[in-house]
Amino acid sequence: MLVGRSRPLGALRSAVRTRPAVAMVEGEAGVGKSRLVRELIDGDLGPLAVLIGHCHPVGEPFPFGAVLDALREVGPRLARLPRLNPVTGVVGPLLPEIAEHLPPPPPSTGDPRADRHRLFRGLRELLNALGPALLVVEDLHWADDGSRRLLRFLMGDPPPDLAVVVTYRRAEVPGGLPLGTAYRPPSPVTGVVVGLEPLDAAGVRALTSAILGEDTSAEFAARLHERTAGLPFVVEEVLRTLRDQPGDARLLDAVGVPVLLRDAMAERLAALPATATRLAEAAAVLGVPAPAELLGEVAAVGAQRVDQALTSALSGQVLHEAENGRYGFRHALARQAVYDTLTGPGRRQLHARAIDALEQVEPRPLVQLAEHSARAGRVAGFLRYGEAAADRAAEQGDATAATGLLRRLLDQPNLPAADVDRLAIKLGRVAHTGLDQHDPAEALARLLTDPRLSTSVRGEVRLYRGLLLVRQSGAVEQAMAEIETAVADLAERPDLAAKGFAVLGQPFVGITSVTDLARWRTAADAFRASTDDVELRMSLLANELSSRLHIGDPTALAEIAALPTAITGTGARRQLARAHCNVGDAMTSVGHFRLAAGHLRCGLRLATEAGGPFVVGTARTTTARLDWFTGQWTGLAERAGALLEEYRDLVPIAGELSLVLGLLAATRGEWAEATGHLGATGAFTPEESIAPVAIAGCAGLAGVALAQEDACRAVVEAERGLDIVRRKGVWAWAGELGPVAVSAYLAAGRHADAEGVVAEFAAGLSGRDVPIAAAALVECRGLVDGSSAALREAADLYAALPAPYLAALATERAEPSVAELAALVDAFDALGATRDAARCRHRLRTLGGGTPSRRGRRGYGNELSPRELEVARLLASGHTNREIADVLFLSPRTVEQHAARVLRKLGAVSRTDLDAEALP
Template identity: 35%
Template sequence: MTVAESAGVSARRPGLGVPRLVGRGHDLSLLDHALDEWPGLVVVAGEAGIGKTRLLHELLRRRPETAVVAVCPPFREPYTLGPVVDAVRRLADRVGGLQLTGLAGALRPVFPEWAEQLPPAPAPLPDAAAARHRLLRALVELIDALGIGLFVVEDAHWADETTLELLLFLRSRRERSPRLVLTYRPEDVRPESLLRRLVAQTGVTRLEPGPLDTAGTADLVSSMLGGEPVSAEFAEFLRGHTDGLPLAIEESVRLLYDRADLVCEDGAWLRRDVAELDVPPSIRDAVLERTSHLQPAARAALAALAVLEGERAPVLVAEVAGIPLSEAENGLVEALAGGLLHEDRDARVGFRHVLAARSIYHALGAMERGRLHRRAGEALEWEPIRSVAELARHFREAGDPGRWAAYAEQAADHAISSGDPRTAFGLLLDLLTGGAVRGAAVSRLVRRMPLYAAPGNGPLRELVTVLRETAAGELTPEERTEATWQLARLMFHVGDVEGASAEMEQAVPGLVQDRPVAAVHAMMMLARPLGTAHPAAHHRAWLERAGHLIEAGPGPSSEERLAFLMDRAATLLVLGDPAGWAAARDLPAGGETPGEVLQRARGYANLGEAAMLWGCYDDARRRLDAAAALAEQHRYLRLRDLVGATLVHLDWLTGGWKGPMKWQASALDADEPVLRADALLLAGLLDAARGDHRRAQEQVRAAIAVGRPRGPADGSRDPSAALARLAIAAGRSEEALAATDAAWRLVEAKGLWLWAAEIAPLRIRALLEGGRVGEAVRAAEAFAAGTRNLDAPVATAARRLTEALLARASGDLTGAAKLFEEAGAAWTALPRPYEALLAREAAAGCHLAVGERDRAVGLLREVFGDLTALGATEDADRVRRTLADEGVRTGARSGRPGYGDQLSPRELDVVRLLVEGRTSAQIARVLGLSPRTVEKHVHSAMRKRQAPSRTALAVTAVESGDVPLPGSMPQPPTPTE
């Protein structure tokens, strides 16, 4: 449709107004109803521009109760409780005369301007979590006293964690709490954010406003045009180009209006029929084209507001823009008329939509942004109430490292005192990686950082890079010692133990002279027998040196002594020294300072992992649960996640497989490489138990490539054990030996045979199946000698299993059956049900081989049921096939289809050994089957391969690739019959 000017049709152009709220009547009714019901928590979720803020403003206009609105800004690092403090501050005129208890004195640091109206400040608390809790309680008391009935948080996806804790606190009070309304973008919520917990609670009303349809689009445009009608074609055109997003519709209409592409024909507004007309799908493009038509003063004011963010007084906007107040006010009036800005009741102005603000901000050149940030920082320095986090942001962007560092450190101190270590970590990391501090100041800041609040391994690796550059720079000897010490400490954190040990040994002499307490810490790290080939005596020597130094030096603080005692107990256990258990029992009770809490949480985590290495799983769970609770309570996020991964692996070991299945699926996306590696390893173990060995091997190898290298000191989380198990299942004994070679050599070098409990049975079985009987006997003897005097349940079970394997290989099947059953009982006692069931299956195989069919069948029936219940479908199916070979039906299969003309896994095992030249009797002993069952598998394979003889079967199997050619592999000696 076109406008025919020659026909005398007039094209009227009324001024555009702010659109009214359309298409949201149902949402508003739901909001009102929800807020009239207790407890009244409502969340409004949706993408940017969908109309969450507009819906909220309409709600506030209709509600009678006193409301506060906290708007969370999109700062790179949110400042602790900032949005809430700013919102409550607007009720300053009501504070005088409030009946507050002494608890409210804790609010003086956040409301310094109310010092005369608040009770005296209480005595400081040493514990950060307790201080945070007291601050939150005081803030809740103030909210109650002010009579706030509606508490609103906009853009909660940008809220700091302490603000979210306040909301959880308010929510927990139910009827005593003000009604809560949150708006947020689900796609922008961090995985670990408390907001996820808050919105997932029961009794929450959730609204998700959708896009407008064609009729809604027409109504919205009409409301901008004074209520005049809009053509259906135009409405559909707009809806199609904007996907019905209200903000995009509004910006597109304003853009069309500015281009003179809106005309009125026959009483309805429509667009010109211009072929090249293109409404930008990007809101950014639309906003920038519209602002390009504004007067210079308006553009300057908008740029200043985009840098400042939030609602601001015109006088501040003028100062930052660098223009006279009168010009700034005229520019703001123009932008208000154009629908870009809104004005609050205090005559402060701000952007109606954060997307418009970010569009203008990002369109500024780097030099212009820096200039405006400097002006903003300098102007805000003179404000009576200063936000140091905001000042740090402005001076960072202005390129002023001195003032950036000063304000960022103050903001970090405030965050820590408010119990928000993650924000503090982010602020200090930003300083270090941004180059705001140099030289010795780098080590000083790293020493202050709450490392366990790091959101993943990546930031810690960034710190390693910064410290490495610092240590290589111009420093005094004392400063170089400190930088090297901090570098080594961080390298330990990220898993570079070998490199960290070398750096640490260089730092120790200087630390002993200048900082003996730090020297003790360094020596304790060197005492950890991880990641190096040093013998155990080397680590014990460092442990003893640390003990002598802490006793001989100046009296350590309670935190330092607790750290030493915790580390000493865990280190002794990892060294395989039973004295570690007594040291763990004698740990001092109590200790509630922040430093003591951190050391207790860290110590419990290390002791829990050490207990797992011994196979003391009940003890491990108690300690790990305690560590997890402390880490969660005190916001040690990285420690919490690492302990959680350890607990999930403990669940796997002890037979609770459902939890690991859920956890590994989510942890694969973690930022922390160690978590991803653990998730991949667990995925591989689950795949192996289900029978997908190819995928299992891929997952385990990926775990090795992704995370901190794990070794035998990590016990059941050593991926070499998983690879060896997969190789043995596939009949590749040499591959299994290769997988365990490095771990075995490390154990031999260190003399720490407890570490071999996971790999010894696998290695010995691989040696036996490869015909290397003498080596298998020697390996078993070394393992038995190294663990016999240890009361370590996992070592006891592993010894019984190795003894059973040797007995079966020697032909003593009756003795082997007894030893397999003893091994099963030992695994059950830990408990390790999966290992126990596999041992009992092997026992049943020995019973079958000596003709004890009834006993074997009874045992196999039990094993089949338990493996099925556990979820080990591959193993259960193998047992089902063995029972079928004995003529015993077990009901439905555990999941795998029939093999048809393909050789089954058991048939492949038999044929592989046949190719190696073994007799049926030898094959029976290796696989734990009866000779009669072996013959059944041979004849079945001959039928499938159409082989007239055993020799022909062997040749066909090699030629078809069913089994590998043994090559030069030595033939096994023939056991004595």
């Protein structure tokens, strides 16, 4: 698949069609020049004869070889021509393969320059006789001087039906001029210069997905882009080495240099002077772009010789100039290729010199010093610099860098027990604030078997491992068991034990009932009341307040109002950020939407300032869920999708984002997409999920089934959610589930079951402060009793939250008037709820109310009308005409007419040509 080259390809095709034409394609090695030309040739070129010649870096002298090479196979075409210009005979002696089809060669003039000019004329006449033709000359930077002169002649006055395409690397062209002298296409020759740049991260992702045949994560694509600098050839070679384990970003650093790239770098190194080679080796050891002076110091090249050596390394395409006068390699694999040429002693010596040089830099580059110490075999230096670098990274909020360094330090053999204890504690603490969960959890698991760990440290390590496991898919039950075991080991550290109590007592994790968790919350609250540690008190308060809000404790809001918005100390600020974000999350679950927005903004600000990437992730995710409730749907699907890509491995975040995406898809009638996302909320694995999200996922699945008029399946999905609510004993989380469950029972003719759910719901909410569930209870009663007044009351309660979509649904169920239905159409349209708007339009038509439109009836010309846009999106997502008719409440014939207009307006041949992302 050709990626990111539509404009260059279009330019080439346009030039070839407007002959005579000259196109020059330039770009560095591996950027895809030949691939672009091949795509041009493989396309529809009509009657053009394609002639391809190559220039070679080494080999026997072959004057004019590139062009003559392109003509070797034209014998059969010449055999069909009636008569050739006699001057073409001069080509025969140079190309015996086609000599029999040419006139006899004329005698030499005795003047080499005249003979050469006659040869050029003969080749031009031969190309003219071949008719419409495309002459491609690859790798012009390696061309012999004769070929350049010949091409200048042909391109200066090409036959009228000839297109010439040449490719070259400008950096390797002698003198920087591909044809040896400046060239400008004469009139009326069409001229175009196509410069190819490396792919960006999105292009690398598209190319990788095409090669692997499956979607690739943004993380993997970004890491691959970093390793390959976006050069398509290098990307393909790396993926070739990863064919057995594609898509794992962690494996990229271990990928060896592809053979072709290694050989290319070896050839370039061999052509350099000794001093330039030493600079390249120093750059490979340093690993990051460096100033010329530092390169010279590490390479032991005198200051007076550095500039000359550097110029050679740059012109030899080994080193590249980065920004701010620093020099390094084009990409990581080029650097690795040079590094691999060093002997073991040579590497250690260069790393030692790098340490000596970098120790003089202020501020000290601790990560680089740690890396060089490890490579030089200086274990003490690696420990000293590595721990200092990890501390600095943690202070700056870069938990991923800190945990990576700490893991490497702990992997060192013969590390003293005191160092193991200290580093293990740091690893657990830092990992808890970051996003890198899997690797630190595995490292902590290995440490738990280390006999050097003291008992209290072992308990702390186990606690942090449990906290990491809570966030991993399929590990919630294991996490809780690990934390409970850790608490038993922390008798001498009641402060840490209290953290374990607080997590074990959280009501929203897994399916253990709130009653059974009460003892852990009581223990955590008791310790909080007795400690003077501000950071610890705030940490425990963050869990306590959100837990109380989640179960609808009516006294929680008063305490939350006293929560500060600022605090001293980085650790305390992180915990205050967590408190505000936890409170915002709980408020979103139970319906205090206006208050939730303020706490989320405050928590996000504090977490960003104090360096808490995991807390930042939870705040961004909860904000997406809050936007769903409050009707802020513009761009929400794109935002939630991007967040899911970023946080896919973190259960608390991924489940909630999947919920938002599933609910949005359901409002558009995209049932398969909705079901897929809603199934990823934990609805089918509540024991490993966040309970409120799993319950809402069940509600969403039941709603999809109801929309498809499958009452039995809707009951099954609703009862799955009700089972979670009952096992947890928290009816505060049934706000979204209650009305759907009641509707499912009523649709299945199970009126008594619907009444039973309403009774349970009412008992569960008695004395609880849960605004969204309170509105839902009123709606449930209205549904069971058939009371329009109750449903309108519920709509008013939803609107006050505000929850405009839920308010609109309740209004629709309250036997609305024609005018109210028309307003609902506009309300659903404004949100983007395509399916709901279509349903209300259908009801209006049934009632004889016509089809309203806020836009008025106007002609859309070649633009898509709103209805056509709805059809286009459903077509692009793979729906059949029958399915679209069901979603939009239209006849199949009407959908067929809309679909035909959509394809015509968008210039698509079939629905498979439609791109959902490209639609307005």
